[in-house]
Amino acid sequence: MENRAIFPGRLLACLLVFPQLAVSLIFFYWPAAQALWQSFLVQDAFGLSTEFVWFENYANLLKTPEYYHAIGTTFVFSLLVVFFSLAIGLLLAVMANRNIAGVQIYRTFLIIPYAVAPAVASVLFIFMFQPGLGMIARALQRNGIDWNPVLNGTHAMILIVIVAVWNQISYNFLFFLAGLQSIPKSVIEAAAIDGARPMRRFWTIVFPLLSPTTFFLIVVNITYAFFNTLGIIDTATEGGPNGSTSTLVYKVFLDGKAGSDLGGSAAQSVILMIIVVVLTAVQFRYVEKKVHY
Amino acid sequence: MALRFFGAAATVAVAVGMTASPALAVTEIQWWHAMTGPNNDVVVKLANDFNASQSDYKIVPTFKGSYADTLNAGIAAFRAGNAPGIMQVFEVGTATMMAAKGAIKPVSDLMKEQGEKFDPQSYLPAITGYYSTAKGEMLSFPFNSSSMVMWVNLDALKKAGIDAPPKTWPEVFADAKKLHATSPTCGFSSSWITWGLIEQFSAWHNIPIGTKANGLDGFDTVLEFNNPLETKLLENLVELQKDKSYDYSGRTNTGEGRFTSGECALYMTSSAFYPNVKANAKFNYTAVPMPYFPDAKDAPQNSIIGGASLWVMGGKSSEEYKGIAKFFTFLSDTDRQVYLHEVSGYLPITKAAYDKTKASGFYEKNPILEVPLKELTNKPPTENSRGLRFGGMVQMRDVWSEEIEAALAGKKSAKEALDAAVSRGNQMLRQFERTATK
Secondary structure, X not given: OOOOOOOOOOHHHHHHHXXXXXXXXXXXXXXXXXXXXXXXXXXXXXXXXXXXXXXHHHHHHHHOHHHHHHHHHHHHHHHHHHHHHHHHHHHHXXXXXXXXXXXXXHHHHHHHHHHOOHHHHHHHHHHHHOOOXXXXXXXXXXXXXXXXXXXXXXXXXXXXXXXXXHHHHHHHHHHHHHHHHOOOHHHHHHHHHOOOOHHHHHHHHHHHHOHHHHHHHHHHHHHHHHHHOHHHHHHHOOOOOOOOOOOHHHHHHHHHHHOOOHHHHHHHHHHHHHHHHHHHHHHHHOHHHHOOX | OHHHHHHHHHXXXXXXXXXXXXXXXXXXXXXXXXXXXXXXXXXXXXXHHHHHHOOOEEEEEEEOOOHHHHHHHHHHXXXXXXXXXXXXXXXXXXXXXXXXXXXXXXXXXHHHHOOOOOOHHHEOHHHHHHHEOOOOOEOOEEEEEEOEEEEEEHHHHHHOOOOOOOOEHHHHHHHHHHHHHHOOOOOEEEOOHHHHHHHHHHHHOOOOOEHHHHOOOOOOOOEOOOOHXXXXXXXXXXXXXXXXOEOOOOOOOHHHHHHHOOOOOEEEXXXXXXXXXXXXXXXXXXXXXXXXXXXXXXXXOOOOOEEEEEEEEOOOOHHHHHHHHHHHHHHHOHHHHHHHHHHHOOOOOEHHHHHHHXXXXXXXXXXXXXXXXXHHOOOOOOOOOOXXXXXXXXXXXXXXXXXXXXXXXXXXXXXXXXXXXXXXXXXXXXXXXXXXXX
């Protein structure tokens, strides 16, 4: 027996779908179409002279070594951010899921970093990691580590990864905790009775059952690392030193805003959009098969 | 507030109705700026004083964020068809603004059309040159100007056994090593890396940054600062960076705290750093002119300015232009310029204001404030030291900084980095030339 609601006529269905469609059209398809159109133009900052150039902006982009460098940087950065923010988020969720005193307090505190805006998070970390002034920077220097994110690209990368991970852990923690709590206790207890130790229980039962959550979080975190970290990079390193923290989205922002090169910037954003669409499609096509719902 | 406004409007309406006189419309003029803190107060005070001095025009200042934010807000507003009347734009946005014919109104045209008394000769040429065409027509109105100086921690010098602040680059290099012995993390450092080490350095040594008088004579300019002298400077700094005798402090002025905290005893940055040093430095300090290479033929030449100017936007009513012209005359007033110079630490823009401040003995008590003026007026500006005008300069500075960083980090040689900075910059110039309205 099917349990399905039948709506009379098409009008109501259209009405119900309309708000979502309108939001998608106005906030996604329209700007995307504009970016596509802009990427075929060469224009001055004020929009006073416009020339239609077909794919010249793309061709120029693919000729610059800095662009390939930015692609590499983006993948390294995203991989590090996604891995560490998921791993630490999961670890904390497992810890906070146990029966310990004051667990509600821990949980609340673990969520707080998510309320901090990326740019503000960056400023907090700059205070700690600024060479010569920051507490942690001074401690590192005392221990013989020449910490200098202003000139050392690896240090700068470590700095923005730390900020980006810190800012995202709460989100992952929250979803993992919810995921953990939805795993039936009876399954775990049964395994315990069969003699499985905690580590084994985690890897053979809990982790596979968490896979829908993990999958969802991987998709969301990749998008986060690709796009939402703009504020962090802008505040902490401005893409420097020597472009070593300039990710694709930061380059879109920099070339469009500081450079007033709207055509080139639009071409970059179109490519970025394609990369993310492909990445997400691949994940849904292949990775999702490994997910147990 | 709303009630009071309503009340006032009603009063006006009644008054107009009763006397049936022609409308007493006050022309509002929007002024977008990027001044924060005490300098924001100065902007507001100027607007209030002007508004109180007459009843036909009302200047409305609005803070729009950083220099870059203000420029972008102005560009966006222009594209949307409601640009402000006056916009404060930093010096590196000059080429972007002047290329936009139709979007802006040259100040010299404005003053002529509105019949305001205006003599370009009365302004300091080192300042107005930056904002004028090759023919000497003033495009924008200089507002806040500064230059680059070297800040010196006198106590640290004494401790390191150095008698007097260094005057030349070889002295700076030698002193940096001595100072480094007393401060493990720094001897000498600098802010605004490209402004100081490329732009100011070239002007101060009378060598070109690019062809066509550094771009002042046309957009078909080509960069050429990868010369032996510039390479020598960078090579020396790369060498000193290895043991932190010179230590890089980033592209903008975020590292300035390293001077006031006592970490870096020699620090090159803007003269506008003065109020900060005065408030925070707990040691004897002074500011001296930028160093130079004594073997360079014309050095020291003259320095160039930094800071911002006021641009008048195009397509406004003649009423608004009348008001803006009057406001600029108001700003040029000698006593007002003297006052601005003394409260804000920015430079006076007219010769009369400079002379008057000098005559009052102000510089004997505040010699640091005269250092940038002495630098700017050291010699009459040449093609290489009048200023610079390169399209996309905001982003170009980032590109140049990237290459300098590569050299300092040891990834490229000084010459390779400068060559790359020049060739990447030239690509941007060609792109800009193509889109500039001619």
